[in-house]
Amino acid sequence: MTVDRILPSDEAHELLDLVTELADRELAPRAADFESRAEFPREVLRTLGRSGLLGLPYPQEYGGAEQPYEVYLQALEILASRWLAVAEAVSVHTLSCYPTAAYGTEQQRKLLPEMIGGELLGAYCLSEPQGGSDAASLTTRAVRDGEHYAVTGTKAWITHATSADFYNVFCRTGGPGAGGVSCLLAPAGTAGIEPQLPERTMGLRSSPVAQIVFDSARVPADRLIGEEGAGFRIAMAALDSGRLGIAACAVGLAQGALDYALAYAREREQFGRRIIDFQGLGFLLADMATQVAAARALTLAAARLRDAGRPYRVEAAKAKLFATDMAMRVTTDAVQVLGGAGYVADHPVERFFREAKVLQIVEGTNQIQRMVIARSFTH
Structure with a gap:
């Protein structure tokens, strides 16, 4: 299409x-x-x-x-x-x-x-085993020791954990809460940075995630990004843009699922007719196409606000929420269009369906997006 x-x-x-x-x-x-x-x-x-x-x-x-x-x-x-x-x-x-x-x-x-240029691949180390959505409560600690920070703690669900060349490590250099968080740019080869075995995930298996243990890893002090205490602000600013990236990924995944379902429906025949010619299936595909187009429009509207230098945090949350929920619906319906064939790995819609789920979770769960949107009503 x-x-x-x-x-x-x-x-x-x-x-x-x-x-x-x-x-x-x-x-x-x-x-x-x-x-x-x-x-x-x-x-x-x-x-x-x-x-x-x-x-x-x-x-x-x-x-x-x-x-x-x-x-x-x-x-x-x-x-x-x-x-x-x-x-x-x-x-x-x-x-x-x-x-x-x-x-x-x-x-x-x-x-x-x-x-x-891609010669150095990056990873974003914010989430922790006990603190995914509650990033302000992270416990990984960095203690200044001369010209280095000694970093101790564990990060979780880190994309590129075992492949990255550098890590953005959000860690506590001060007291509790958001104001005590800083950001360090740590080389992956630093002694004491220990990626763990990849998680066994439902989808995105060619993009493994893993925990990373920091065992008194010594990161040069000149790798502090911004000043001490600025880490949470940096993390949230990055995530506003990152959420638009995930929304765009969701639109693309759903478009791929729609394209495959359309091609299949045009070729598959039942009762002497192409299945796309049955009204029930045609309406299902029409709803899928409309949902993809709506998510694309919402995502690009938020991007244009960003490009214009205007506030876009709430619009990014809306785009991420709507686009990823949409991708889950559209990939589910793509499996339905293929019927039994959609349930087997011979066709990619089975993989699309499994992959869509994670998009509702990463870069802030969709419940977090609803919180961001709801809180904007009180200001």
């Missing part, structure tokens, strides 16, 4: 044509194989980085493409429609570059060309 896109420039049209070409050539043929083996496609990420697709929203002076977020999210959507794990990896890596790009010192920003 062709998506009719209105883009801000000819350059953006050419960019998305490149993304589509790369996604068809490098992603779509490999997704099922890598998922079956639970293998992270590190070389695919390097290819995207060398093609300039890991730094789309970042300034050209750091090697980025300086594209509007509106364009970046549509590129992410195209990637997700072919292979969600890769799109999610791009979104997480983009999120991981944000603290350094937005709050880093001049010296720290010298790392950005390699980060944005």
Whole structure:
């Protein structure tokens, strides 16, 4: 199904044509194989980085493409429609570059060309085993010791935990609450940083997540992002953008499911007719297409606010909430369109269905998004 896109420039049209070409050539043929083996496609990420697709929203002076977020999210959507794990990896890596790009010192920003170019892959270490949604209560502690911080604690559900070259580590350098949290940019090879075995997940198996144990890991003090106590503010600012990335991933996944269901319904015959010609199925597909279009519009509207420099936190929460709930419904309906065939791994809609669930959880559960939206009513 062709998506009719209105883009801000000819350059953006050419960019998305490149993304589509790369996604068809490098992603779509490999997704099922890598998922079956639970293998992270590190070389695919390097290819995207060398093609300039890991730094789309970042300034050209750091090697980025300086594209509007509106364009970046549509590129992410195209990637997700072919292979969600890769799109999610791009979104997480983009999120991981944000603290350094937005709050880093001049010296720290010298790392950005390699980060944005994909030679250095990032991870975002915020959640903990006992504190996923309640990030202000994190317990990982960093104690200043001369020219280093000694970091001790455990992070959980970390994407790229076993593959990353650098970690944004949100840790407690002060007292309780949000004001005691700081952000350290830790090299992955630091002694005392110990990624654990990957979790056995329901979906996104080619993008493994794991806990990371910090056992008195000594991180140079000049790797502090911003000042002490600024970590929670940095984390929340990054997540506002990250939630738009996840919303775009959800739209792409749902579009991929819709495209596959449409193609199947046009070919499958029952009672002497194509099943797409039965009104009951046609209406189901019509609802799916409408939901995808609505989620795309909501996500891009939030992105345009961000591009205009206007507040967009609540709109990002709305987009993440609606788009990921939509992806769960649409992938469920895609399985239904295929009937029994949709329940077996021979067709990708079974995988799409499993993958959709995690999008309602990552970057703040959808219950957290409802809290963000509801609280905005009282201000």
